[in-house]
Structure formats: structure tokens, C-alpha cells
Amino acid sequence: MxxxxxxxxxxxxxxxxxxxxxxxxxxxxxxxxxxxxTAAPMQPMLFPKGFLWGVAIAGQQAESxxxxxxxxxxxxxxxxxxxxxxxxxxxxxxxxxxxFGRWSEQVRTHKAGFxxxxxxxxxxxxxxxxxxxxxxxxxxxxxxxxxxxxxxxEAIAYYHKVFAAMKSRGIEPIVTLFHYVSPxxxxxxxxxxxxxxxxxxxxxxWQAYVDAVANNFxxxxxxxxxxxxxxxxxxxxxxxxxxxxxxxxxxxxxARDVYxxxxxxxxxxxxxxxxxxxxxxxxxxxxxxxNMQIFEPYHRYSPLDRTLVWVVDKVWNWDFLDAVASGRxxxxxxxxxxxxxxxxxxEDYVGVNYYSRNxxxxxxxxxxxxxxxxxxPDLPDEERNDLGxxxxxHGFYETLTKVGKRYAKPVMILENGTADSADDDKLRQRYLVxxxxxxxxxxRDGVDIRSYVHWSLMDNFEWNEGFDARFGLFAVDYExxxxxxxxxxxxxxxxxxxxxxxxxxxxxxxSEAAGATAGTSGR
Ligand code: BGC
Numbered sequence: 001m002x003x004x005x006x007x008x009x010x011x012x013x014x015x016x017x018x019x020x021x022x023x024x025x026x027x028x029x030x031x032x033x034x035x036x037x038t039a040a041p042m043q044p045m046l047f048p049k050g051f052l053w054g055v056a057i058a059g060q061q062a063e064s065x066x067x068x069x070x071x072x073x074x075x076x077x078x079x080x081x082x083x084x085x086x087x088x089x090x091x092x093x094x095x096x097x098x099x100f101g102r103w104s105e106q107v108r109t110h111k112a113g114f115x116x117x118x119x120x121x122x123x124x125x126x127x128x129x130x131x132x133x134x135x136x137x138x139x140x141x142x143x144x145x146x147x148x149x150x151x152x153x154e155a156i157a158y159y160h161k162v163f164a165a166m167k168s169r170g171i172e173p174i175v176t177l178f179h180y181v182s183p184x185x186x187x188x189x190x191x192x193x194x195x196x197x198x199x200x201x202x203x204x205x206w207q208a209y210v211d212a213v214a215n216n217f218x219x220x221x222x223x224x225x226x227x228x229x230x231x232x233x234x235x236x237x238x239x240x241x242x243x244x245x246x247x248x249x250x251x252x253x254x255a256r257d258v259y260x261x262x263x264x265x266x267x268x269x270x271x272x273x274x275x276x277x278x279x280x281x282x283x284x285x286x287x288x289x290x291n292m293q294i295f296e297p298y299h300r301y302s303p304l305d306r307t308l309v310w311v312v313d314k315v316w317n318w319d320f321l322d323a324v325a326s327g328r329x330x331x332x333x334x335x336x337x338x339x340x341x342x343x344x345x346x347e348d349y350v351g352v353n354y355y356s357r358n359x360x361x362x363x364x365x366x367x368x369x370x371x372x373x374x375x376x377p378d379l380p381d382e383e384r385n386d387l388g389x390x391x392x393x394h395g396f397y398e399t400l401t402k403v404g405k406r407y408a409k410p411v412m413i414l415e416n417g418t419a420d421s422a423d424d425d426k427l428r429q430r431y432l433v434x435x436x437x438x439x440x441x442x443x444r445d446g447v448d449i450r451s452y453v454h455w456s457l458m459d460n461f462e463w464n465e466g467f468d469a470r471f472g473l474f475a476v477d478y479e480x481x482x483x484x485x486x487x488x489x490x491x492x493x494x495x496x497x498x499x500x501x502x503x504x505x506x507x508x509x510x511s512e513a514a515g516a517t518a519g520t521s522g523r
Pocket of ligand 1: 455
């Protein structure tokens with residue numbers, strides 16, 4: 001045989017072996033679909049004493065606010081009629097707020113009216129038996145105008161009243177500092193034309209806000225969350241362009257300075273809150289919370305989809321959290337690797353916000369630009385919420401156990417919930433029971449989980465989806481003075497909280513969602 005032939009046969013052989021290997025690999029892949037929950041015998045699933053049961057809201061979504069970057073964006077959307085007409089919720093294009101034009105000025109500016117109705121809302125939380133309530137202190141409320149050296153005293157008084165209302169009902173406040181929103185003036189250009197987190201003085205301005213917060217509210221507030229979902233902020237504000245400042249820079253590397261500034265802002269806040277607490281003989285618990293998603297290959301057999309799942313998972317779920325743990329900002333798939341002074345280990349807990357799973361689909365023509373969506377070809381009838389997000393309880397267990405192992409720190413669940421506007425609210429009830437069950441299984445398996453905080457107490461303003469995405473245990477009647485009506489899931493959550501977990505009665509009642517029947521084999 002000639003050398004040329006020999007080479008050709010070797011190449012064909014290697015190719016054939018590769019094809020066989022890929023086929024064998026895909027055949028060995030576990031099935032997808034049922035069961036969507038973790039297998040476990042039916043038993044009462046009760047949490048340790050002192051476990052925190054809460055609800056969460058955020059300033060821009062639930063209250064009226066003085067000029068913030070978001071308030072400004074909302075006004076522009078309204079002026080320009082960018083209401084995504086004809087689109088369904090969950091797919092609102094950048095620059096729009098779904099259906100925003102349908103609502104009165106009162107609704108558009110007051111959102112869920114929490115700053116007027118907070119006594120009533122905190123009462124409702126207390127009636128459910130909750131002992132935690134997550135809110136944000138808004139930078140824009142404390143420092144509404146540029147150049148202010150002291151916070152607005154009325155704003156300070158407002159938050160004192162809110163925390164006092166919680167404390168008097170035995171509810172512990174959990175307070176977020178940055179829930180995507182900053183004062184509008186923060187986005188005025190500096191001398192170099194930089195805005196927001198890229199301004200040369202961004203961290204000095206942030207420090208003034210953090211000092212004001214720490215000096216006024218430590219140790220009244222003991223549990224702090226410096227940043228809400230930095231990955232969502234970076235992605236929506238600088239990659240997708242759906243949140244202000246609405247930029248489309250291609251990827252996180254394009255927003256590297258914002259990324260680094262957020263890490264530094266977190267470290268500064270962590271140190272400040274601890275310093276002030278120590279000077280007052282108190283202790284605080286400080287962390288941040290990340291939006292954690294499950295990613296799976298769109299085509300289970302596609303090596304490209306499977307490789308991309310690894311990349312997307314790393315970029316989305318872990319890079320920011322790893323940076324806080326290690327003190328180095330390393331961005332996957334880039335050569336960015338920057339040490340951030342004073343960052344390593346600045347977290348007393350790791351915050352987890354979990355909602356759903358996604359499917360990652362690659363295209364060989366541009367392999368580094370995957371499509372991430374919510375529908376898998378082999379699961380066309382998967383249960384989805386009003387925004388099209390699949391309910392995937394088992395992913396909660398996976399996420400919590402991975403976070404627990406990776407960081408060996410206490411974990412606080414700071415958001416979990418679903419958008420269900422149906423009158424019977426059945427989806428939310430199933431979701432609630434199934435997810436609390438997964439959290440219990442994760443803590444049974446060694447994760448030190450300290451809280452379950454549900455998003456949300458009442459319907460509120462859902463960013464680009466406006467007022468149509470209903471995440472509340474309580475429905476808000478926007479047409480009639482923001483009147484609140486308990487959905488059935490509110491009573492269910494109350495029942496769970498009063499039992500400090502899932503009783504067999506509740507598990508049996510929701511047997512289909514919670515796998516309490518014999519048919520559950522689990523993974
Ligand atoms: C955010 C909330 C939001 C919720 C539901 C989380 O990503 O922190 O502000 O309302 O998800 O979309």
C-alpha cells in the first residue's frame with residue numbers, strides 16, 4: 001500500500017472512531033424530562049430552629065422613587081411609546097417595557113405602593129408567620145441630587161420606620177444596597193466622558209452612600225446583601241441593553257470595568273458594614289446574591305451544545321462568585337485576570353436566587369455565540385410560567401449543593417418564585433412546595449441553608465415586563481388603589497412557615513408536585 005493510501009485510511013479510521021465515540025457518548029447521556037424533582041421518601045421536611053422565612057421586594061419595583069436611572073428610562077419609554085405592543089411577556093425587546101402605556105401615572109410612578117402601604121404589607125407578612133423581609137435601601141432615595149454630602153433626612157426617617165415596623169412584628173430585615181438601580185445623576189458623564197460605574201469617582205460616590213447606610217442602620221439591620229444579581233445587571237445593562245444604560249457591548253469582557261467596579265463596590269461595602277458594626281460592639285452578616293440558572297444542552301447529543309453549557313454555566317453562575325472567593329476577577333474565555341485588592345473572602349454567606357433552567361444551542365458557524373432559550377425540543381410540554389420560564393425544582397437542589405460544596409459557606413436563598421397570573425394560582429402553589437422540598441433535601445445533604453425568601457410578597461413592577469408578570473403571593477389591584485388580595489399560595493406559604501417546613505399533610509396535598517407518591521424515582 002502506498003504511503004498516501006496509508007495516510008488516507010488512518011484518517012478515515014480516526015474519523016470513524018470519533019463518530020462512534022460521539023454516538024456512544026450521546027447514547028450514554030441520561031434522559032431528560034421526568035422526574036423533575038429529587039427522589040426522597042415521604043417524610044416531614046422541617047427546617048432547623050431559627051430558619052429564616054421571608055419575602056423579597058426591591059425599591060424600584062415596589063415604591064415611588066426620586067430620579068433614578070430606571071425612573072428616567074421609564075419616563076423615556078412612556079414618552080416614546082415603547083410598550084412592545086403585540087409581544088408576549090417574557091420576550092420584551094430592548095428599550096421597551098411591556099404594556100407600560102396602559103397604566104395610569106399613579107401606577108407607573110408608585111409601582112406597588114409599598115412606601116405608602118408598608119404597615120399593611122408588613123402586617124400581612126407577619127400574619128403568614130414570616131420572620132424575615134428583604135427590601136432595598138435605595139441610593140437614589142438617600143442621595144437624589146448630585147453633590148449631596150449628607151443623605152436626605154426624610155429618606156433616612158422612612159427606612160427607620162420600615163425597619164421599626166418589621167422589628168415590632170418579630171421580622172428581621174434583610175437589606176440590599178444595589179438592586180440594579182442608582183441615582184440618575186450617577187450616569188452623568190465625568191470629565192472623561194465616563195458614566196455610572198465607569199466614572200473615575202464611582203467608588204467614592206458609592207462609599208458616601210454606603211457610609212450613610214452603615215452609620216444610620218447598623219446594627220438595626222443585621223443581614224446585608226451588597227449586590228443583587230451582578231450577573232443580571234451586567235448582562236441586561238451592558239450586553240442585552242434591556243436595562244439602563246441600555247448598552248450592547250457583546251459580552252462581559254466589553255463591560256470589564258463595570259464588572260471590576262461592582263466587585264470593588266462589594267468589597268468596600270463588606271468592610272464598611274463590618275467596621276461600623278465592630279465599632280458599635282455588634283455583628284453583621286454580609287454577602288451578595290447571584291442569579292443562578294441551570295443550563296442544559298438544547299440537543300443532548302450535540303458536543304457543541306454540551307461544551308457551550310460548560311462555558312455558559314461558568315460565565316453566568318460562577319465567575320463573579322469565584323472572584324469574591326478568590327480575590328481575582330478571571331473572566332472565562334478571555335485573558336482577563338485581575339487581582340482585586342481586599343476582595344478575597346468578603347462574604348459571610350453566599351446568596352442564591354433561583355428560578356428556572358435554560359437550554360443552550362450552538363451554531364458551528366459562530367460557535368462562541370450560543371443561543372440560550374427556555375424551550376427544549378424534547379420537552380415541548382414542559383411546565384412553564386407566564387414568562388415562559390420552565391419550572392425545574394431539581395435544579396434548585398443541584399444549584400444549592402454545588403454552591404455549598406464550592407464555597408463551604410452558609411447559603412441564603414434570597415429569591416425563588418414564579419409568575420402566575422391565573423386566578424387559581426395553582427402553578428405557584430406547586431412551585432412553592434416543590435422548591436422548598438428541594439431546599440430541604442439540599443440542607444439534609446449538608447448545605448448550611450439559613451433562609452428561604454420568596455419573590456415576592458405582592459405583585460410589583462417586573463422591569464421590562466412591566467406590571468403584567470405577577471409574582472405576588474398577594475395580587476395587587478392596580479386599578480383600585482393598589483388593593484391587595486391574598487392568592488391561595490399566601491395561605492399555603494403561611495401553613496409551611498408555621499410548620500417550619502413541609503408537613504406530610506402538605507406533601508400529600510401536593511403529591512404530584514412534591515413526589516410524595518410511589519411513582520417518583522428521581523435522578
Ligand atoms: C430579580 C428581581 C426580579 C425577579 C423576577 C430577579 O432576577 O432580582 O428583581 O423581579 O428576578 O424576575
